[in-house]
Amino acid sequence: MKTKEDIIQWLYQNEEPYIKMADYIWENPEPAYREFKSSKYQADYLQKAGFKVKWDIGGINTAFVAEWGTGKPIIGFLGEFDALASLSQKVQTTPEPVVEGAPGHGCGHNLLGTAGLAAAVAIRYWLEENGMNGTVRYYGCPAEEVLAGKTFMARDGVFDDLDAALNFHPGSMNSVSKGSMVGLSDIKFRFHGRTAHAGGAPHLGRSALDAVELMNVGVNYLREHVTKYVRMHYTITHGGDLPNVVPAEAEVWYFLRAHKPEEMEELITRVRKIAEGAALMTETRVEEVFQGACSYVLSNHYLADLQYENMKLIGPIQFTDAEMKFARQLSDQYPKEYFTRAVESVKLDATDQHLLDEVKDKPLWGVNFPAFDQDRVDTGSTDVGDVSLITPLAVVFTSCGPVAVPGHNWGYTAAVGSSMGHKGMMHAARIMAATAYDLFTDPIHIQKARKEFMAARNGKPYKNPIPDSVQPPKYSNPERS
Template structure:
């Protein structure tokens, strides 16, 4: 069944490519030129946001910079949407189809790093763009502006929207934007993410749930009257032990990790409060729901064994990205047309030096930046990360790209990624993403049959699956969020 759908999607896009008028080919060429013309401004924006390095829900300067640039490009702004101070929507055009491009701009705690190939924090223990969201936000805006320029020059109908989405790193900013109805009229969503290679992202992410488990006990003198105490820390420790025993009995692709965030005030006082921050992931939201129920039962058991009580506060839950084969075929065609980039001698020197800091065997050839991974290969990769794009994809047909913004072999959430994201290698990869998004958006704006095919594939996926989010419906974005 899946193979049949894939053949139909490839056939449709191949037919589109064969029958496309000369004007469509020229539109692609024009869009690429428009991205190149605007590149200096948005490369500079990516660098400035990299220097700001603001954590989720606190990206005031980063959000303001992108809003300013988009307003200057004739986009209409809605700021502070969905009760998120740094969230915004920038819109150009009217009517259908409505094509959305997602942008992010939050940094990660503890990953401050200079743009050099050896470890050197700019600010000790400071935040840094170790996931490249400075590039993500600026590159997505660059694509949106190029599409808008092409729409103006060619008198194209439809609407292009840029969604400035805060707090992707655990804060689930897009979830609240989606619940506020901000995507309800969108036809297709396009997104991208920094990586060490160029590929189409069709599904391939992990659903995730994270929560704080707070145990409440009874304080007592740990030596004079320990029998009077009930240790909340014991509850936390036993919960951790129970989760460790679970590992043997969950699907191999499931990931569980935790830290103890509160362990007590002093060793001679039986802790009356302790807390563990727990995260679980799985390629399927359905599977994750079952795993998470067992995690909560482990916590309840730990509380029962220790005579304590436990509160569970789910602070984030993100679904896996729903695949869309029709959009994937279109996206792959366009990324192949754009191609990757070849590092300059200076970039090669930087990359080879930085690769010395990677584990042995973790440094692939630098030519990875010039290649486009075939769709069959990228879709066969084992999912390894999570994003709140997943929740959007269960409500609107969605497709994404990854682009080689990191030195080959560099993983996200590392100081090496921060270093790459602040210099030319990151900016070169950002251009590949911006061009691929721009071409795809223009194809969707000018070919209603492609939008219809994306919606048909979306409906087929949902015919046998159900969207799940365990974040309480009355939960609001946390303004005191400081990053996960």
């Protein structure tokens, strides 16, 4: 491998072990912080390929960093491998779990990590064959679905010396991103009261459930007085056991979302006051359990354009008639609105409009779009945000399933376990590897990306959104004892 074209070709000719890896992770879906098999499989593979592997990043025993090479630049590929609860699904066009109630890869993280890993391996061989300076890293990042894995890893400083990071997420179209996502804080509020016989002596009880309900009422009134990207969602995780027993214990679990860190800090302060108010009203005590957090996403536009140039060079994904048919049948399971919404989300300049016209009647899209989400703030969140505030970061999405099939859904589990998913994954691997080639061979790219990054950060140091006292949950790892 000498040229960029050689690297791209290498990734066409050596797809097999990566498809096998993605399928292995798909067949062994593991929830956040318990990605024991998935992380081990990837780390073992990288170790055999000559990477140095360091485990237990951020205090998580499924988090690792694999590194090859020496010196600058240091380019990192981010990977994830966690699955989602209850999304087990066979590779077929009707809903049927592989194992009832088991987790499944409804967000395509079986492809997400594997694509970055394949790109890292290709780059590692290319660096070696050409006797080049530079370091390539693969980050095995757990627990993205609970939005905290990378944030804990960031607290360990593992992203600090990166010159740039490349990230991929499976989607239903090929595009680079110039958009943002909001930050999130994951907090449980536990109220402690006093139990009593609800019929015989209610006046002796102090209901923790009353406090939970009053807190929620307070938050629902707060909704009127927040900025447009704020979201406050909750679920009552414990409300007592019996109606005739005044509950001494109750718990409500909140996800609080706001765009920038200042807005998040203000939101947490206000919600905290409401929790304290509820405790005061009910003569209970409130305890806060801060579980995790992630920051907003700062996408690097220069790197996004660079990735798009490489997408154009590689060309569209070619899907077969059989894949189109499978995609059509899967799409038929979903309301038409999903498809129309996806078509409407693509906002292109007149010169690029033909790209959309080519595919807009097809269930599965192989074309490459330039970024069409500039200045858009998505009210979803990802822990990729924390890496994006530490180093310039590029995000690429590829078509790994039908346009009408939403993520976090059984149909998407089916898609990412099929050849559609494999094709999208390898497309992403080639785009990221080609972009890394650019970053290693011409320093101007990193300079320009960093200049944009510094201007956007405006001298603000990165502040980890998880309080120092909060540790990730601990599970014993059977694969590493």
